[in-house]
Amino acid sequence: MRKLLSSILFATFAFLTLSAEECGTIHYIDDSGFDLWCDEELCSWDVEMGEVARAPSWHKADYSVEFVGKEVVISQLSTRAATTCLRFEVLADIDENARVFLEMDFFDDGVVDYERELGHVRWERLVHLVATPATWDSVRFTLRKDGAGRARLAQIEATADSDCADDPLEIENHN
Amino acid sequence: MNLPISLLAAACFLLLHSSAQAQAPEPSTSAVRAYAIVVGNNAAGPGQETLRYAESDAHRVLDVLAQLGDYTKSQSELLLTPSPTELWNAFETVQGRLEEDRAAGRESVLFFYYSGHARSSAIDLGAQQISLVDLRARIESMPASLRVVVMDACQSGAISRVKGAKPAQDFSTNSIASLSMTGLAIMASSTGAELSQESDSLKGSYFTHHLVSGLRGAADANGDGAVSLREVYDYTYHTTLLTTAVSAVGKQHATLETDLRGKGDVALTRPSVATAKLKLPDAIGGAYTVSKKRSVVAEVNKPPGQSTIVALPAGRYSILVRASSSKLRRCSVKLVDEKTTVLDWGSCVKVAALAGVEKGDGGRVRTIGLQNQPLGPQWGFEIGLDVRGSSEDAYTDRLETFGYQRSKDFFGVQGHFQLKAYRRLGAYLSLGGSMGRLQAEEYRRRTDGASNYDLRWSTWHMSALARIQKDWFGDCLQVYAEASVGLSRAQSTLSEQEMDRNTSEIYWGAAVSGSIGVVLMPLSYLGLVAGVGYGVAPTLSNELGETNNGAGVVTNFGLRTTF
Numbered sequence: 102m103r104k105l106l107s108s109i110l111f112a113t114f115a116f117l118t119l120s121a122e123e124c125g126t127i128h129y130i131d132d133s134g135f136d137l138w139c140d141e142e143l144c145s146w147d148v149e150m151g152e153v154a155r156a157p158s159w160h161k162a163d164y165s166v167e168f169v170g171k172e173v174v175i176s177q178l179s180t181r182a183a184t185t186c187l188r189f190e191v192l193a194d195i196d197e198n199a200r201v202f203l204e205m206d207f208f209d210d211g212v213v214d215y216e217r218e219l220g221h222v223r224w225e226r227l228v229h230l231v232a233t234p235a236t237w238d239s240v241r242f243t244l245r246k247d248g249a250g251r252a253r254l255a256q257i258e259a260t261a262d263s264d265c266a267d268d269p270l271e272i273e274n275h276n
Numbered sequence: 277m278n279l280p281i282s283l284l285a286a287a288c289f290l291l292l293h294s295s296a297q298a299q300a301p302e303p304s305t306s307a308v309r310a311y312a313i314v315v316g317n318n319a320a321g322p323g324q325e326t327l328r329y330a331e332s333d334a335h336r337v338l339d340v341l342a343q344l345g346d347y348t349k350s351q352s353e354l355l356l357t358p359s360p361t362e363l364w365n366a367f368e369t370v371q372g373r374l375e376e377d378r379a380a381g382r383e384s385v386l387f388f389y390y391s392g393h394a395r396s397s398a399i400d401l402g403a404q405q406i407s408l409v410d411l412r413a414r415i416e417s418m419p420a421s422l423r424v425v426v427m428d429a430c431q432s433g434a435i436s437r438v439k440g441a442k443p444a445q446d447f448s449t450n451s452i453a454s455l456s457m458t459g460l461a462i463m464a465s466s467t468g469a470e471l472s473q474e475s476d477s478l479k480g481s482y483f484t485h486h487l488v489s490g491l492r493g494a495a496d497a498n499g500d501g502a503v504s505l506r507e508v509y510d511y512t513y514h515t516t517l518l519t520t521a522v523s524a525v526g527k528q529h530a531t532l533e534t535d536l537r538g539k540g541d542v543a544l545t546r547p548s549v550a551t552a553k554l555k556l557p558d559a560i561g562g563a564y565t566v567s568k569k570r571s572v573v574a575e576v577n578k579p580p581g582q583s584t585i586v587a588l589p590a591g592r593y594s595i596l597v598r599a600s601s602s603k604l605r606r607c608s609v610k611l612v613d614e615k616t617t618v619l620d621w622g623s624c625v626k627v628a629a630l631a632g633v634e635k636g637d638g639g640r641v642r643t644i645g646l647q648n649q650p651l652g653p654q655w656g657f658e659i660g661l662d663v664r665g666s667s668e669d670a671y672t673d674r675l676e677t678f679g680y681q682r683s684k685d686f687f688g689v690q691g692h693f694q695l696k697a698y699r700r701l702g703a704y705l706s707l708g709g710s711m712g713r714l715q716a717e718e719y720r721r722r723t724d725g726a727s728n729y730d731l732r733w734s735t736w737h738m739s740a741l742a743r744i745q746k747d748w749f750g751d752c753l754q755v756y757a758e759a760s761v762g763l764s765r766a767q768s769t770l771s772e773q774e775m776d777r778n779t780s781e782i783y784w785g786a787a788v789s790g791s792i793g794v795v796l797m798p799l800s801y802l803g804l805v806a807g808v809g810y811g812v813a814p815t816l817s818n819e820l821g822e823t824n825n826g827a828g829v830v831t832n833f834g835l836r837t838t839f
Contacts, residue, residue, distance in 0.1 A: 139656070157819050158678065158819065158820045159675070159677075159678055159820060160770055160779075160818060160819060161779070161819060162729075162770045162777070162779035163678065163729060163770060181649050192677070192678065224674070224677065224678075224820060225677065226677055253677075255405070256678065256679065271542055
């Protein structure tokens with residue numbers, strides 16, 4: 102009876118621990134679904150250049166954000182707790198006439214520390230694992246579009262991960 | 277509704293019995309000239325109703341005589357609703373030919389047939405009459421070696437009373453043993469006191485129908501390939517009596533009067549051998565009525581256990597069977613040349629009913645039993661549960677890409693009710709419709725930090741179906757293959773939880789499916805259905821143009837009721 106009770110208590114503890122870990126996942130990007138719109142502007146993102154618009158994704162009521170025009174730049178600063186590995190995910194619909202880049206600027210000092218092109222896909226989920234610098238306290242995520250083609254993004258997320266195989270990013274000293 | 281008589285003319289009918297072949301009677305040869313005067317008179321006299329089939333009966337008789345006898349149409353006179361003058365003129369014409377034959381030393385046969393209204397003392401040619409005394413005298417005056425008279429009219433047996441002869445009550449008591457090649461034989465459709473009847477179902481009179489069937493071979497009792505006067509009378513007497521026995525108008529007793537000299541028998545027709553044959557089921561005894569395009573071409577009575585093969589021209593036939601077990605069924609069969617086709621009793625469905633018009637004074641229509649009211653299960657309804665797997669296709673793959681997961685999943689299957697209604701059009705074919713839900717799905721997207729969405733959709737269809745079926749053990753077991761084509765309608769609703777926003781959309785598309793199955797009918801009106809099939813209903817689609825199948829592999833179980 103005592104053994105059974107111990108087993109039940111252990112199982113309950115394990116469940117709660119795992120649930121807490123899931124619930125405690127740190128999201129480095131707000132409004133990951135591009136769902137929060139302030140009139141015709143994204144509430145959580147800074148549109149630094151060009152224009153964005155709400156657009157359908159797989160369903161006309163499950164929205165994505167469309168980068169309108171030849172040059173568009175949006176960014177968002179995250180000051181959440183640092184991690185050694187960032188998992189960046191996004192659903193993308195980028196045609197051959199557009200190029201979209203993901204940029205990360207640790208410490209938000211205006212220097213782009215990480216840049217990757219997302220590639221040409223038709224609503225597929227893209228994943229990038231980024232081994233962060235050894236120390237950092239903030240990061241600015243920037244999405245930049247070049248070209249007149251179609252570029253739409255949805256469900257952008259950046260979370261802490263542990264699967265980064267690369268060495269940490271080398272960045273310039275920051276004061 | 278009269279159909280081309282050529283159908284009958286084309287029907288070369290031979291009844292092959294398993295019994296040993298007897299020696300054929302002496303048929304008329306080229307040395308014997310055969311002439312026919314065939315009269316069909318639909319016209320009604322005072323107080324009578326116009327007949328519908330007397331003229332077509334005349335056509336049928338002349339066709340069978342020309343086809344299976346030696347009565348060429350060039351040597352025959354076909355008179356349709358003639359005046360007395362026209363009838364007498366026909367006798368004059370034929371008499372001239374008979375006299376030429378007599379002068380040339382050739383023997384001759386005269387066949388006189390009359391179908392129409394009559395009274396106890398005269399035949400009615402519209403408003404005019406010819407007395408039976410005059411008619412008989414004119415026939416007797418014809419210089420033919422043998423005169424065969426067939427009268428299909430009410431009280432037609434009275435023509436025998438003219439001479440004082442008593443109509444035979446039954447062939448078994450008739451002095452047919454003395455029949456020979458010369459003299460006079462008069463066959464009448466009824467006694468001097470009876471009414472003769474037409475049948476809408478047969479599209480002719482009962483008597484002539486059986487007479488023609490007999491001449492085409494059904495009366496060939498000894499299986500020698502020739503039908504004698506003795507045989508056709510015996511056959512026609514009994515079949516007419518049996519058929520009319522159930523009528524409200526009353527029984528008809530065919531009569532035969534003979535005044536013949538010499539030996540032998542008179543062969544009226546010699547059914548030729550056809551290449552396509554129909555084998556009737558040995559175990560099923562009863563009356564088989566064979567028709568083509570709604571015209572009866574033959575009728576066969578056989579006892580259970582007898583092997584009977586009917587030879588007919590190749591083609592598709594409908595066969596009405598009044599089985600010994602009192603079951604009335606309709607079968608469909610296609611005969612092909614150089615092949616004996618076995619009638620599949622299991623493919624027959626229950627049916628029938630007939631109506632009669634008297635050929636006598638009244639001519640009233642009376643319903644007498646067997647017609648146009650299906651007795652067997654013609655309509656069927658099924659309610660079933662379709663069990664099918666949850667769909668996996670480009671549409672659902674895209675949902676998963678976007679983070680949606682199926683929220684209602686019962687071991688990967690789902691069940692939906694289906695309704696089917698159909699009408700059986702023949703032994704093998706049913707047409708109808710079906711409707712029901714093909715699919716119902718619910719997907720959710722739950723993410724930490726993003727909006728939560730619920731997506732629900734269901735797909736319905738309404739289709740026309742065609743079913744090909746085959747029965748075994750009567751109606752107890754049926755195997756079917758079914759195809760359906762129709763419309764499908766899908767409705768989806770995407771709900772955004774945080775925003776309390778619902779977006780509904782309706783899609784229309786086509787639904788196509790096919791299935792095979794089996795039906796068990798332990799009761800005549802209720803049974804069980806089970807089947808398996810596959811369907812496609814690409815109705816619901818996303819912004820990328822990817823569609824959800826909506827159907828897929830399905831297994832169904834249900835109940836069937838028929839009436």
